[in-house]
């Protein structure tokens with residue numbers, strides 16, 4: 001199993017209720033996208049699943065265990081099996097790219113190897129291969145603070161693939177990439193999940209990318225699941241309803257791909273109509 005939430009809720013320290021009554025079951029190897037307007041609770045949900053935050057209500061099961069009932073050692077081993085791609089990767093700036101990639105396996109390597117990897121690149125070939133999938137092979141020995149935001153985001157994705165986790169959590173993993181790179185990077189994530197059997201759960205800002213790459217889509221708004229459907233069963237009105245508070249516009253990547261952003265809501269609707277008709 002990937003993970004399961006049953007009537008889960010999350011109230012932040014300041015009393016804000018970011019998630020409520022969330023029930024979800026994602027199987028092993030399943031690929032699911034979560035979409036919804038800014039503030040819907042996507043990041044909170046991903047942090048809950050990554051065990052960075054503890055649910056304040058309901059039940060959470062990740063890779064077959066309730067993380068909050070595990071011993072410290074067992075929780076550490078569980079976390080080593082979860083790979084999280086953050087929107088802005090938490091990579092110390094002076095680190096070299098090769099070391100940042102190796103950090104993906106720190107939770108799995110014995111302590112001696114982890115320590116050694118900080119001083120000396122222990123698996124240059126493996127790190128090189130992971131970076132090559134994102135057109136970054138020539139940056140292997142570059143310092144992370146010399147990379148652009150988009151390059152850093154791809155290093156964050158490559159690091160998680162290098163980790164070989166059983167569950168990949170991705171929080172808007174391609175938000176800093178141009179449309180062609182975003183599409184290619186998502187393709188790599190999907191291919192990795194298909195190859196390794198890891199479950200993939202990704203929040204995405206661009207609705208068209210979610211429709212293209214994921215067979216199941218969850219709509220989140222105000223901390224609640226408003227739909228959870230096979231992509232082929234999603235309708236335009238469900239999508240427009242989800243983003244109703246943001247006006248007529250659906251956030252799509254294809255719009256940014258055109259020369260200059262269009263302000264014609266009809267154009268966006270056409271993009272979505274084309275994509276939702278796929279597979280029906």
Ligand SMILES: Nc1ncnc2c1ncn2[C@@H]1O[C@H](COP(=O)(O)OP(=O)(O)O)[C@@H](O)[C@H]1O
Pocket residue numbers: 012013014016017018036037038039040041042043044045
């Ligand atoms: N640490 C926090 N403390 C208090 N409120 C938070 C915290 N993190 C997020 N929130 C609030 O929870 C809601 C959901 O946020 P978030 O999960 O970041 O949504 P999304 O990723 O969909 O934009 C927002 O209203 C946000 O202001």
Ligand SMILES: [Mg+2]
Pocket residue numbers: 042043044171
């Ligand atoms: Mg977010």
